[in-house]
Amino acid sequence: MPANTDIYNLPERSLRLFKILVEHFIQDGQPVGSRTLARDSDLDLSPATIRNIMADLEDIGLLQSPHTSAGRVPTAKGYRFFVDSLLRVSELTHNEIRRIEEELSASEDTQALLMRTSNMLSDITKLAGIVMLPKQEQHALRQVEFVSLSDNRVLVILVFNNNEIQNRIIHTARRFSPGELQQASNYLVETYAGKDLMTVRKELVRELERMKQNVTSIMTSAIEIAQQAFTKEPIRDDFVVAGQTNLMDIAELCDVERLKKLFDSFNQKRDILHLLEQSAHAKGVQIFIGEEAGYDVLDNCSVVTSPYESEGQILGVLGVIGPTRMHYERVIPIVDITAKMLGSALNSNN
Amino acid sequence: MPANTDIYNLPERSLRLFKILVEHFIQDGQPVGSRTLARDSDLDLSPATIRNIMADLEDIGLLQSPHTSAGRVPTAKGYRFFVDSLLRVSELTHNEIRRIEEELSASEDTQALLMRTSNMLSDITKLAGIVMLPKQEQHALRQVEFVSLSDNRVLVILVFNNNEIQNRIIHTARRFSPGELQQASNYLVETYAGKDLMTVRKELVRELERMKQNVTSIMTSAIEIAQQAFTKEPIRDDFVVAGQTNLMDIAELCDVERLKKLFDSFNQKRDILHLLEQSAHAKGVQIFIGEEAGYDVLDNCSVVTSPYESEGQILGVLGVIGPTRMHYERVIPIVDITAKMLGSALNSNN
DNA sequence: TTTTGCACTCTCGCCATGAGAGTGCTAAAT
């Protein structure tokens, strides 16, 4: 009789063994052989029996062996099965929770808070932390300030409800006096405060239309300036990575080629961003296993993510990047709780 | 007669050979033997003669051989002598100059400009670019704005003459109304605009003294707020590094241990900052050779720096980090001209 | 169904070997 090919109908014993094997491999990165497994499992089986079981698990695709005489390691599919069905996450200690809480005490502006979060994640997991910054599109404008610089340049300061602050410099057609700027600012706050940027832009277009008919509007200059101030999208980072160097300590990534590719992809942002966005609308913690997800820069890597939200609205995604062979049972709750606490920290920030 | 031990009295011929050797080694990183040197030098000498000369150069301490049968490589002292006395920098092409000019066209705020500069440096040299951010202490305050956030939190926006913008959030003893904030802002700009932060702080202390005598001053609240706003030093980066991953391509640094140490020192900032500060008050381009300067994280590395200044005042330092075996003749003029252009870009930015 | 026994395979570290590169020294040549 051929081995059972349905991973969900595996006999209890095989599951136990598989779990122990994965844990063992996560622990020390060496392929696990039948002897070791026989010794370390509480099942009282001989290596031979275990070999048979492992052969079955290999047939199903959960295991593979690097070469004939080297024990087994989990495949991507194996990891997937492990984290989805077998893993029990561990409780965090009070100390750890307090640590996270303290780091996320909201006292400064959003940008700084998110950086601290990323640092904290990397520090506590000894892996690379990653925090995607919220698109401020969704946030309501609170305040607009103009500061006249030399010539025709005007500094625009936008403050959003989530405490995010944006500075932009625009070039105006003519020089505006401080008075004009003050007036414009007042008008804009009055008219647009509480609306998000997208809405503001739309309404501005309409306003501009109306202006063409009624040239005498005293708010001509305000609209003119605003047009520029709100349109120009400032270059801003999409996410912050911290603790990249932690990854250099990890045996299976200790290859300059690999590391370079990985670090480059942090800089280019594209791949990582794509991955993060995928998980933006999932609920709770998600786990990406590199080879499975088809990101070749993430070979031998896993990414554990969770969206964070405030007032029911998803703001962004945070997580941890590390080797596929990571301590999921610790990392998952850390990412989970960090996301939640960041959410409420941002909440209390309004 | 023993070999001449004074490097400045070396015969012309030895100098020529030494220069060619260093250039050769910089080119392809392999120790250079007498055969190669005999072939590549235009001097018509046999390998044996060259061996004698090389032995002399080794005695003086300019060369060393990794092992008996491996040709010679320059020592730190050798590099020093090379860059100080032998090197002729090459002219930059018009394209390169235009490239630098374009990248440094000042249009946004200082922070962004400096980041672009760092990126440009790394990109153009294929090494790591580094730009130290100016201490804003020296810059005159131009504008102060307050934005009331929830509860007792106030967002402080400081704009300096060099277009640097700083955001800080402070906690006040009580809630201030927008009107009060506006008034405070007006007063502070009126009183302190044009002065640098250090001065402002000093004067504020005096003001506070006076206030104690004359409690009726209408500007009590302004001073109160300002006290906090100007005292709290925001956490800000000291320098930005770009193109770290370029260093991973370089053969002699292709060792994860080394790279980790190096990258870590970028993150911890301490060592690098110390080094940069050293060159802050030197004129023009300076070259640090890792082992010579005693920074062990910089083994096999050199740092080429130049201070940049605007209106005769040194604002900071920028430069490039790469292997000791780098193309100085190209890197030096690049760093030089970048520093000058950044200076004038910041100048035109006022 | 499990276990024992055994032949087989693959990796890895070790050592010897030899080619290649470059040196230093001495003696000859210029």
Add this chain to the structure above:
DNA sequence: ATTTAGCACTCTCATGGCGAGAGTGCAAAA
């Protein structure tokens, strides 16, 4: 006096053989 040729010597590095160790798969026994 300087330069060159010759030569023995040293060191690295790539190669291949070898044996130990680890682990497997299979067949036969329990």
